[in-house]
Amino acid sequence: xxxxxxxxxxxxxxxxxxxxxxxxxxxxxxxxxxxxxxxxxxxxxxxxxxxxxxxxxxxxxxxxxxxxxxxxxxxxxxxxxxxxxxxxxxxxxxxxxxxxxxxxxxxxxxxxxxxxx
Amino acid sequence: xxxxxxxxxxxxxxxxxxxxxxxxxxxxxxxxxxxxxxxxxxxxxxxxxxxxxxxxxxxxxxxxxxxxxxxxxxxxxxxxxxxxxxxxxxxxxxxxxxxxxxxxxxxxxxxx
Numbered sequence: 363x364x365x366x367x368x369x370x371x372x373x374x375x376x377x378x379x380x381x382x383x384x385x386x387x388x389x390x391x392x393x394x395x396x397x398x399x400x401x402x403x404x405x406x407x408x409x410x411x412x413x414x415x416x417x418x419x420x421x422x423x424x425x426x427x428x429x430x431x432x433x434x435x436x437x438x439x440x441x442x443x444x445x446x447x448x449x450x451x452x453x454x455x456x457x458x459x460x461x462x463x464x465x466x467x468x469x470x471x472x473x474x475x476x477x478x479x
Numbered sequence: 480x481x482x483x484x485x486x487x488x489x490x491x492x493x494x495x496x497x498x499x500x501x502x503x504x505x506x507x508x509x510x511x512x513x514x515x516x517x518x519x520x521x522x523x524x525x526x527x528x529x530x531x532x533x534x535x536x537x538x539x540x541x542x543x544x545x546x547x548x549x550x551x552x553x554x555x556x557x558x559x560x561x562x563x564x565x566x567x568x569x570x571x572x573x574x575x576x577x578x579x580x581x582x583x584x585x586x587x588x589x590x591x
Contacts, residue, residue, distance in 0.1 A: 397581070399529075407521075407529065407572055409581040454528050464576035465519055467540075469528035 363388065364457055366470035373476045374445050381441040382473045384455030390436050395458040397466065398429060398440040400451040410440060412456075412464060445477045481505050481575050485584035492589065498560040500587045502573035507553045508536075510577065517577035520549055520558045523586070524569045532571075533558065565591065 369383040384396070397412025410427050421430030428441040442449055453473045456466035482505040492498045508517045516536035521529040531540050533549035536556055546561045560567055568591060573584040 401523075406586045407523070407574075407583040409583070412581070456529075459534070462576065464579070464581045465531070465534050466521075466529070466574075467531050469530075472528055 364391075364394070364468045366455055366457065366468060368453075368455060368470040368473045371474045371476075373478065376446055376477055376479055378445055379441055379443040380445060380449075380475050381439055382453050382455075382475065383437050383439050384470050385435065385437045386457075391431065391438060391457070392433065394460070395463045396429075396431075396438045397456045397458070397464060398427075398453060399456050399466070400453045401472075402448070402451040405451075408451075409464075410442075410453075412458075442475075447477050449475065450477045451475060480580055481508075481578060481582050483573055483575055483582050483584040485571075485573060485587050487587060488585070489588040489590065491591065492560075492563045494565065494591060495562050498563050498567070498589055500558040500571050500573075500589075502551075502556045502558070502584050504554045504556075504575055506577075508556075508575050508577045509553050516552050516556070517575055518549075518551070518556050519574045519576060520547075521572045521574060522567075522569045523572060529572065560589070563589070563591070 365387040367385045374380050398410040426443045431438045455470040457468040459465045459467040484503045486501045518536040520533040523529045537549045548559050550557050570586045570588050
C-alpha cells in the first residue's frame with residue numbers, strides 16, 4: 363500500500379516560485395505514474411501534469427509547471443514559477459493504479475500554497 | 480481537450496433516499512478495442528484528498544459501500560447513491576483518463 367507524505371504549507375509572494383514535494387512512505391514510486399492535481403479555494407480539481415513513470419522520464423516542464431523526481435529519495439516534486447494569486451490552492455500528488463497512467467488510486471494529504479503580497 | 484460537464488451542481492437528498500449525479504463528456508470515453516470506458520468517480524470531503532470510488536465507469540473500488548454504483552458508456556455517465564447516509568455528504572467529481580490533459584467535471588455537492 364503506497365502512502366504519501368507531502369511537504370508543509372507555503373506562503374509565497376507574487377512572481378516567486380514554489381516547490382512542493384511528495385514522498386512515498388512504506389514503498390517506492392518506481393514503476394508508478396505520479397501526477398499533481400490542485401484545488402483552488404471554492405473551485406474544482408485541476409490536473410497540473412504527470413509522468414509515466416516519473417523516474418524513467420526525468421523532469422519535464424509544461425508552461426509554468428515543472429515535475430521532477432529523485433529516485434534515491436523516493437520523492438516527486440512539482441514546481442510552479444511566476445506565481446500569482448490564482449495559484450493559491452491545495453496541491454495534491456496522486457499515484458495511478460498499477461497498469462494505468464491516470465486513474466488515481468492513492469493521494470497525498472495535500473499542501474496548501476498561498477500566494478499573497 | 481475533453482470537457483466534462485456534471486449536473487446538477489448541488490443536490491439535497493433525505494437520508495435513505497437516492498442521489499443521482501450525471502456526467503457528460505465532450506467526446507466518447509470508450510476505448511473500443513479494450514471495451515472500456517475511461518471514466519472515474521471520486522468523493523471529496525472538506526479537508527481530505529479525493530477518494531477513488533468507481534473506475535472504468537462501473538467498477539466499484541475495494542472497500543467502497545455497495546450503495547455506490549456507476550453506469551453509462553460513451554459520453555453519458557451516472558453515479559448513483561442508492562440510500563444516502565450521513566457520511567456521504569461530500570462533493571463528487573467525475574474524471575476522464577482517456578487522454579491528456581486529464582480533466583475533471585466541475586463537481587456535484589451532495590447535502591442532506
